Amino acid sequence: TRNRTLFPYTTLFRSIVKVHVDAGARSPFSVLHISDTHFTDAYPNEDKWKQQLKKARTQTFGGRQEEALRDSIAWAKDNCDYLLHTGDLVDWLSQKNLDMVKKYFGENMFGAVGNHEYSPYMWLDREANANTDRADIRAELSKYFPFDVTLASQEVNGVNFVSIDDSNGRVTKEQAERFRGEVAKGLPIILIKHVPFYTDYIWRQSAKFWKYGSKFRSAAAPDFTGDAAAQRNDPTTRDFIAYLKTVPLLKAVLAGHLHITVQDRFSPTAMEYVVGGNFFFLGQEVTFA
Secondary structure, three states: OOOOOOOOOOOOOOEEEEEEEOOOOOOOEEEEEEOOOOEOOOOOOOOHHHHHHHHHHHHHHOOOHHHHHHHHHHHHHHHOOEEEEEOOOEOOOOHHHHHHHHHHOOOOEEEEOOHHHHOOOOOOOHHHHHOOOHHHHHHHHOOOOOOOOOEEEEEEOOEEEEEEOOOOOOOOHHHHHHHHHHHOOOOOEEEEOOOOOOOHHHHHHHHHHHOOOOOOOOOOOOOOOHHHHHHHHOHHHHHHHHHHOOOOOEEEEEEOOOOOOEEEEEEOOEEEEEOOOHHHOEEEEEEEO
């Protein structure tokens, strides 16, 4: 029987990893970091593709995503100072999913958008996806997310949380320049983003997770593909990563996207912490001092 004093929530958080960052904060505080909730809902009057996605993707993610987010919010309210969500709050764009964003992305909640926030129909309508301008989608997202989805910052107890949209695995020259402006503030920085920086170790763990049934037989990193390859091949992104590793004010990187919890050193002053899928009822509590 569940101990209702210790675990008063409707559904017990399946796993909360505890990590600590010495960030030089004026006073200690904590954040519940979650990612990848993947809302999969649509109103009855939305088009046939949305209805098809609702059925298929709700089955994929188990149908308890809203419950998982509600439990996360409740747990954070009682145990942390802030809630941080690093993208893929929605699985694809529907009016119902966007309304859910506005419903839940409230006070003391900050974050980033993910690649699924830019998906109108996923694989069902290639023409619609091909003709969709990301700037148009970004403008639509700005109506629902209470921060600049391209790059935003929020100071907490002398620590600067900087959110950047790297949902396609890349950063732009504009983002890189704006980030230098954040560095110029002179505050310790926590970088929050959806797609992690793929170290060899993080890429190997991701590749193993997404290839079901694979057993560990080699410590070598598999060939980089997708957004991992984009980070290495895009000159602006590659230069930005190299620059970040020289920034002593960078104290941690918080990311999601992979649906697994994994961490590795990113730079001499910063660890990278990737949190598993919120739809799995996963999260990590990060304490800052």
